[in-house]
Amino acid sequence: MLWGVVQFPGSCDERDALHACSLLGEARMVWHEECDLAGVDAVVVPGGFSYGDYLRAGAIARFSPAMEAVAEFAAAGGPVLGICNGFQVLCEAGLLPGALLRNEDLRFTCRQLELLAAPFDRLTTPEGGQSIERLAIPAKHGEGRYYAPQEMLDQIEASGQVAYRYAPGQNPNGSLRDIAGVRNEAGNVLGLMPHPEHAVDPLTGSTDGLRVFEAVAAVRA
Amino acid sequence: MARARVLIRPKEGILDPQGKAVERALPALGFDGVEHVRVGRMVELEAEDPERLSELCEKLLANPLIEDYEIESLDGP
Numbered sequence: 001m002l003w004g005v006v007q008f009p010g011s012c013d014e015r016d017a018l019h020a021c022s023l024l025g026e027a028r029m030v031w032h033e034e035c036d037l038a039g040v041d042a043v044v045v046p047g048g049f050s051y052g053d054y055l056r057a058g059a060i061a062r063f064s065p066a067m068e069a070v071a072e073f074a075a076a077g078g079p080v081l082g083i084c085n086g087f088q089v090l091c092e093a094g095l096l097p098g099a100l101l102r103n104e105d106l107r108f109t110c111r112q113l114e115l116l117a118a119p120f121d122r123l124t125t126p127e128g129g130q131s132i133e134r135l136a137i138p139a140k141h142g143e144g145r146y147y148a149p150q151e152m153l154d155q156i157e158a159s160g161q162v163a164y165r166y167a168p169g170q171n172p173n174g175s176l177r178d179i180a181g182v183r184n185e186a187g188n189v190l191g192l193m194p195h196p197e198h199a200v201d202p203l204t205g206s207t208d209g210l211r212v213f214e215a216v217a218a219v220r221a
Numbered sequence: 222m223a224r225a226r227v228l229i230r231p232k233e234g235i236l237d238p239q240g241k242a243v244e245r246a247l248p249a250l251g252f253d254g255v256e257h258v259r260v261g262r263m264v265e266l267e268a269e270d271p272e273r274l275s276e277l278c279e280k281l282l283a284n285p286l287i288e289d290y291e292i293e294s295l296d297g298p
Binding site: 055056059063092098099101102103104105106145147148149174 | 235236238239242262281282284286287
């Protein structure tokens with residue numbers, strides 16, 4: 001399985017994402033000017049500050065040649081994972097529902113926290129367990145407050161698109177309904193604010209991040 | 222070229238922590254009695270085709286899910 005990690009000017013977590021992907025298969029960087037994803041089986045849009053995050057986080061990156069290719073790839077059912085800034089980019093691109101706003105307390109948050117992973121249908125964990133899983137994963141962002149209008153929230157909850165929630169009492173940014181990550185209706189596009197790519201080695205305290213990458217790989221399978 | 226100013230602000234009902242922070246700072250400076258502060262963004266531009274400004278706002282300058290915008294012409298009447 002070949003993973004492609006998109007690199008924009010201003011990305012900063014693409015190396016860790018590449019490393020995480022390489023634990024599950026082959027991985028290569030996809031420069032933002034590339035518009036050919038031939039051979040790539042799954043795409044990661046990594047964290048950072050693409051194009052300086054000018055205007056709104058993710059607003060400019062959305063129009064890069066690589067993102068046009070990612071949109072086509074996603075439309076064809078290809079698995080796409082957006083992490084932090086990548087999540088913001090996917091929301092701006094309309095590939096995921098909702099938007100990410102400035103943290104409620106206006107502070108940049110950087111901490112280890114726990115996520116509750118919803119039982120997915122297509123984005124299932126390899127064991128296929130239906131119980132809710134707790135993942136220890138770090139989060140670091142200034143604009144991670146998940147927002148969607150009430151009706152949209154009700155709709156994504158009803159259709160099982162809420163992929164990750166902050167564990168009770170651990171919502172770091174004021175996200176509505178503690179939402180940390182969502183997926184699209186088809187289930188092949190997933191985005192979350194916390195950083196699974198920073199939690200793939202016991203050296204850094206947790207390997208739970210791999211579960212997120214495995215869930216994305218399972219879409220392909 | 223048509224000169225225009227676009228005002229972008231958080232939609233009504235969306236929590237605006239920047240506005241709240243400004244509002245909370247005002248009394249300390251002696252400015253009492255100020256409320257409902259909302260912080261937005263202003264973009265000035267010159268466009269060959271002002272007819273396309275709304276489309277441009279919808280696609281890039283504002284995120285219609287979370288922001289409202291107003292286009293104001295800067296050319297005299």
